[in-house]
Amino acid sequence: METPRINDLSICVATENGSGSASANNILFKAIFKMGIPCSSKNMFPSNIQGLPTWYQIRASAEGYFGRKDVIDAMVMFNDTTAAKDIYRIRDGGLILYDDSTPLPPNLKREGVQYLGVPANKIVQKLVPASPLRGKQRNMVYVGALAYLFGIDMETIRAVLEDTFGKKPVVIESNLLCIDAGYRHMEENGVTQNIARLQAIPNGNKGKIITEGNTAGALGAIYGGATLVSWYPITPSSSLAENLEHYLPRLRKSNGKATYAIIQAEDEIAAAGMVVGAGWAGARSMTCTSGPGLSLMNETIGLAHFAEIPSVFFIIQRGGPSTGLPTRTQQADIQLMYYCSHGDTRHIILIPHDMKSCFDFARRSFDVAERFQTPVFVMMDLDLGMNLWSSEPFRLEKEPFDRGKLVTAEMLEQWEKEGKKFRRYFDADGDGIPYRTIPGNPHRHAAYFTRGSGHDADALYSEDENDYKETLDRLRRKFETARSYVPKPIIEMNEGVKTGVICFGSSYEPTREARDRLRAVGLKTNHLLLRALPLTEEVKEFLEAHKTIYLVEQNRDAQMAAVVKEEWPELGAKIISVLIYDGLPVTAGEIVKQIFNGAQATTAEVVRQARLRG
Amino acid sequence: MGRRRLQQKSSGKPDYEDKGVAEKKVNRINLTEKDYEGTPSTLCRGCGHDAITASVIRAFFDSSVDPRKVVKLSGIGCSSKTPAYFLGQAFGFNAVHGRMSALATGANGVNRTLIPIGVSGDGDTAAIGLGNFCHMMRRNVNITYIVENNGVYGLTKGQFSATADKGSRMKGGKLNDMPAIDLAELAITFGATYVARSFSGDRKQLAPLIQGALAHKGSAILDVLSPCVTFNNHEGSTKSLKYIRENLDPIQDLDFIPYYENIEVDYKEGTDQEVTLHDGSRIVLHKLRSDYDPSNKMQALAAIHAAVAEGKFLTGLIYYDPSRPDFAEQMNLCETPLAELGQDLLQPPAELLDEINAELMK
Ligand SMILES: Cc1ncc(C[n+]2csc(CCOP(=O)(O)OP(=O)(O)O)c2C)c(N)n1
Ligand code: SF4
Ligand SMILES: [Mg+2]
Numbered sequence: 001m002e003t004p005r006i007n008d009l010s011i012c013v014a015t016e017n018g019s020g021s022a023s024a025n026n027i028l029f030k031a032i033f034k035m036g037i038p039c040s041s042k043n044m045f046p047s048n049i050q051g052l053p054t055w056y057q058i059r060a061s062a063e064g065y066f067g068r069k070d071v072i073d074a075m076v077m078f079n080d081t082t083a084a085k086d087i088y089r090i091r092d093g094g095l096i097l098y099d100d101s102t103p104l105p106p107n108l109k110r111e112g113v114q115y116l117g118v119p120a121n122k123i124v125q126k127l128v129p130a131s132p133l134r135g136k137q138r139n140m141v142y143v144g145a146l147a148y149l150f151g152i153d154m155e156t157i158r159a160v161l162e163d164t165f166g167k168k169p170v171v172i173e174s175n176l177l178c179i180d181a182g183y184r185h186m187e188e189n190g191v192t193q194n195i196a197r198l199q200a201i202p203n204g205n206k207g208k209i210i211t212e213g214n215t216a217g218a219l220g221a222i223y224g225g226a227t228l229v230s231w232y233p234i235t236p237s238s239s240l241a242e243n244l245e246h247y248l249p250r251l252r253k254s255n256g257k258a259t260y261a262i263i264q265a266e267d268e269i270a271a272a273g274m275v276v277g278a279g280w281a282g283a284r285s286m287t288c289t290s291g292p293g294l295s296l297m298n299e300t301i302g303l304a305h306f307a308e309i310p311s312v313f314f315i316i317q318r319g320g321p322s323t324g325l326p327t328r329t330q331q332a333d334i335q336l337m338y339y340c341s342h343g344d345t346r347h348i349i350l351i352p353h354d355m356k357s358c359f360d361f362a363r364r365s366f367d368v369a370e371r372f373q374t375p376v377f378v379m380m381d382l383d384l385g386m387n388l389w390s391s392e393p394f395r396l397e398k399e400p401f402d403r404g405k406l407v408t409a410e411m412l413e414q415w416e417k418e419g420k421k422f423r424r425y426f427d428a429d430g431d432g433i434p435y436r437t438i439p440g441n442p443h444r445h446a447a448y449f450t451r452g453s454g455h456d457a458d459a460l461y462s463e464d465e466n467d468y469k470e471t472l473d474r475l476r477r478k479f480e481t482a483r484s485y486v487p488k489p490i491i492e493m494n495e496g497v498k499t500g501v502i503c504f505g506s507s508y509e510p511t512r513e514a515r516d517r518l519r520a521v522g523l524k525t526n527h528l529l530l531r532a533l534p535l536t537e538e539v540k541e542f543l544e545a546h547k548t549i550y551l552v553e554q555n556r557d558a559q560m561a562a563v564v565k566e567e568w569p570e571l572g573a574k575i576i577s578v579l580i581y582d583g584l585p586v587t588a589g590e591i592v593k594q595i596f597n598g599a600q601a602t603t604a605e606v607v608r609q610a611r612l613r614g
Numbered sequence: 615m616g617r618r619r620l621q622q623k624s625s626g627k628p629d630y631e632d633k634g635v636a637e638k639k640v641n642r643i644n645l646t647e648k649d650y651e652g653t654p655s656t657l658c659r660g661c662g663h664d665a666i667t668a669s670v671i672r673a674f675f676d677s678s679v680d681p682r683k684v685v686k687l688s689g690i691g692c693s694s695k696t697p698a699y700f701l702g703q704a705f706g707f708n709a710v711h712g713r714m715s716a717l718a719t720g721a722n723g724v725n726r727t728l729i730p731i732g733v734s735g736d737g738d739t740a741a742i743g744l745g746n747f748c749h750m751m752r753r754n755v756n757i758t759y760i761v762e763n764n765g766v767y768g769l770t771k772g773q774f775s776a777t778a779d780k781g782s783r784m785k786g787g788k789l790n791d792m793p794a795i796d797l798a799e800l801a802i803t804f805g806a807t808y809v810a811r812s813f814s815g816d817r818k819q820l821a822p823l824i825q826g827a828l829a830h831k832g833s834a835i836l837d838v839l840s841p842c843v844t845f846n847n848h849e850g851s852t853k854s855l856k857y858i859r860e861n862l863d864p865i866q867d868l869d870f871i872p873y874y875e876n877i878e879v880d881y882k883e884g885t886d887q888e889v890t891l892h893d894g895s896r897i898v899l900h901k902l903r904s905d906y907d908p909s910n911k912m913q914a915l916a917a918i919h920a921a922v923a924e925g926k927f928l929t930g931l932i933y934y935d936p937s938r939p940d941f942a943e944q945m946n947l948c949e950t951p952l953a954e955l956g957q958d959l960l961q962p963p964a965e966l967l968d969e970i971n972a973e974l975m976k
Contacts (some may be wrong), residue, residue, distance in 0.1 A: 031975075052937055064839055077727065208975065209974035209975050210974060215974075219970065227953070228720055228723055229722060247970070251962040252959075252960070255948065255950065257947060257953065258948060259947075259948050259960060261723040261724065261947065261952060263719070265749075268716075269746065270719070270745075271717070273709070273710070273713040273716025273717050274717070274720030275716045276709075276717060277709075277718060277720025277723075278723060279720075279722040280717070280720075280722060281685070281720070281724045281953050283724035283725075283952050284960070285724070299710055300710055303709060393968075393971035393975075400957060401960075401961075402847075432886065437705075439685045439705040439725065440683075440728055440953065440954070441681050441682075442726065445784065446901045447681075447682065447705045448705065448706075448847060449706040449707075449708065450707040451707075451708040452708075460653075
């Protein structure tokens with residue numbers, strides 16, 4: 001018999017999508033959150049609307065780890081089509097909750113796990129009148145059963161229902177009926193388990209919010225002054241645009257009129273075109289998409305790079321290609337962003353790793369775009385964008401927008417008095433960044449003609465080889481200037497430690513956990529959280545300071561490592577890549593395993609322990 | 615009733631450099647026609663596109679448009695180079711092949727006080743950019759959109775374009791056996807609200823049509839036949855200068871009267887029709903076909919079809935619908951152009967963020 005662990009549990013709910021389980025899972029997750037227990041959830045869903053398998057994994061972690069847990073303690077086996085596999089997803093000694101309205105088929109029996117039944121079908125047949133709703137309410141039964149088994153009280157459940165369906169008492173009551181029936185069934189039959197208990201932590205999550213990166217990004221963009229949004233639906237980026245559609249009317253009205261334009265474009269080529277047109281005309285403009293959309297935007301982004309037009313591109317990465325795994329997470333478009341488009345191009349990429357940085361970087365992306373007069377990427381992924389994360393609330397840093405070297409008519413007037421001329425593509429300050437006017441500027445010297453790279457410093461048409469080379473060299477200088485402007489990495493150094501770990505984006509959370517586990521078995525590491533490209537000086541120093549560096553990324557080809565190696569080939573040679581690319585949110589165990597493999601320092605048993613801990 | 619050019623000196627003289635050519639004709643804002651020119655053309659001598667540029671210059675001059683309020687947009691092609699050759703004092707953007715529609719939609723969305731003029735080619739519009747073009751019209755984005763239609767890709771040296779007529783031959787003899795996309799028909803179908811066709815060599819018709827397009831709020835599409843003298847001007851081509859000239863089929867002669875001119879017109883009963891444009895300007899149509907009514911969509915489409923069947927080019931103001939609001943209007947935008955809003959209006963107060971935080975705590 002195990003002794004139940006307190007507030008350390010992972011539950012996986014296996015259902016079909018479109019069966020109404022999303023609502024049930026949400027209630028379960030929010031109930032645990034409401035109890036004050038640190039928790040996270042990962043939705044592993046198919047690219048389909050109804051009838052395909054979906055898994056929702058909830059983790060409660062007293063230690064506050066939010067990455068996907070390696071092991072599953074309890075499985076809600078509510079999908080017959082995947083059940084035969086699902087029973088092997090859980091750990092030895094784990095628990096399977098199934099619908100025992102009908103007997104368990106022999107092929108679904110497995111040794112070493114505990115089966116608990118709840119007659120969900122029978123319960124809803126009794127409680128819910130025959131209607132399409134009945135099937136959905138079946139999922140509420142497992143919520144009740146789990147609540148009883150792990151110690152979520154019905155008061156908490158009711159409170160969550162009220163938060164969720166506040167204005168619909170009928171919905172609250174009908175859900176509650178089924179949840180309560182599941183709860184009481186377990187109670188009356190004296191069903192117990194010894195895996196884990198959930199115990200409320202008073203004020204544990206006080207002041208915390210639950211949100212997704214796509215909400216955070218949308219809000220950040222709005223607070224950053226996003227003015228024109230053009231987008232084309234694609235998972236997992238659509239919900240960012242939909243959040244903008246949701247919040248913009250509420251946040252950005254002046255006398256009942258919109259201070260923004262949001263346009264659902266006919267394709268990503270048009271979306272990029274509109275964004276660049278608006279950026280050229282002087283507004284903060286953005287789009288959001290994922291890999292396939294970014295492919296279509298390539299040409300326009302290249303033009304914006306050479307014509308030096310501020311524009312922001314949120315890329316929520318997923319498994320490629322177009323008919324790939326659109327609902328799975330990846331960091332495999334790093335190079336597609338970094339080198340986006342033809343010609344010698346390099347782009348600025350901001351890389352948030354949690355909800356707060358999704359908000360902050362989204363807000364700041366417009367400053368960066370205007371400062372450098374260039375397309376800027378905000379690199380996210382499905383795990384960050386679409387999964388629920390608990391977080392400190394968003395906070396608005398009160399700072400003025402950085403409009404960069406934007407020249408007004410008054411400034412031109414002044415310049416003229418000083419005998420200074422406006423030259424659109426002239427590097428007056430030596431930082432590679434020229435001065436910019438926008439259409440509508442009435443000064444007689446404001447206007448210029450925009451074209452790709454075939455121009456001289458005065459924006460006049462030129463195919464002169466020296467002009468062209470100067471344009472390319474200046475753009476490179478500009479990129480170098482960006483190194484000291486983009487967000488710096490966050491670094492953790494420990495005395496005498498010679499092993500470094502670098503990660504970025506959604507790998508941060510599992511990497512943090514992995515490092516704790518490694519420390520617990522004696523392998524101390526330093527850490528660098530990469531938050532932007534171009535690579536900054538601090539990254540170089542970190543590489544120099546360590547003997548071995550593990551670089552964690554979610555793709556097969558070590559794309560970020562390649563960027564580092566391109567920059568500093570010799571230092572790059574120290575990198576051992578930790579590559580995770582199965583499309584699922586990263587687990588700490590996988591990182592631990594690969595780091596140990598790299599270190600080849602210990603026995604398989606230690607690896608196993610470190611993987612399974614926590 | 616030819617073109618009128620007012621010579622009055624208006625007040626509100628813009629602060630352009632002194633031209634020192636007092637005897638030159640100036641328009642209402644004190645500019646000469648020369649002030650509407652751009653850098654010298656680099657196109658082939660005799661190219662139809664240059665003639666269109668001259669009409670564009672004439673139209674802007676005649677309408678006394680302040681160049682500093684104009685934005686010029688284009689895609690890629692010989693035609694798309696032309697915005698550099700007119701209105702040197704206006705902002706211009708020579709963008710990506712076929713994507714002018716999208717860029718214009720973005721630019722117009724954030725500053726609808728600017729007057730957008732776009733120049734594109736038949737390759738740019740009818741092939742690579744066709745989808746975006748259709749959607750721009752579907753939205754009724756405010757723009758004067760000129761397609762300089764020569765039936766070939768000029769800049770890439772003479773391949774057929776999607777507006778090459780069935781039965782037309784390439785310079786090397788190759789026969790085009792695909793039906794042509796008729797841009798006027800397409801424009802009407804997809805929701806453009808001002809649709810005209812003209813010929814580069816007919817400034818008398820083209821310039822007022824451009825003036826009308828500038829006065830119209832919405833997608834104004836001008837399909838302008840414009841011979842490519844280098845790659846598509848031979849015997850056997852249906853877009854040669856000679857062939858076009860011989861097969862023009864104008865539906866009206868027209869005059870443009872700007873909103874600021876208070877001119878009474880003597881109408882000929884039955885054959886003259888006045889069309890009032892959004893800014894109060896008027897186009898007077900002297901009908902060459904007494905029964906043609908440009909507000910009748912089905913008639914317009916039927917007339918285009920009939921002309922195509924006869925191998926003719928229907929020209930004039932083919933279709934006009936003043937009733938549809940333009941895209942910027944549909945979006946319920948605030949008065950100030952979005953591009954000119956400051957942080958005070960662009961950044962919501964922090965209290966609203968706190969409100970949202972509180973909602974996300976549940
Ligand atoms: C994406 C892309 N594909 C191909 C080209 C090459 N290209 C340049 S102009 C042009 C055709 C232009 O034809 P049209 O629009 O009819 O203009 P014209 O030169 O005839 O005036 C092509 C195919 C390009 N610039 N970009
Ligand atoms: S190639 Fe044809 S379209 Fe291009 S400039 Fe010469 S004549 Fe004009
Ligand atoms: Mg052409």
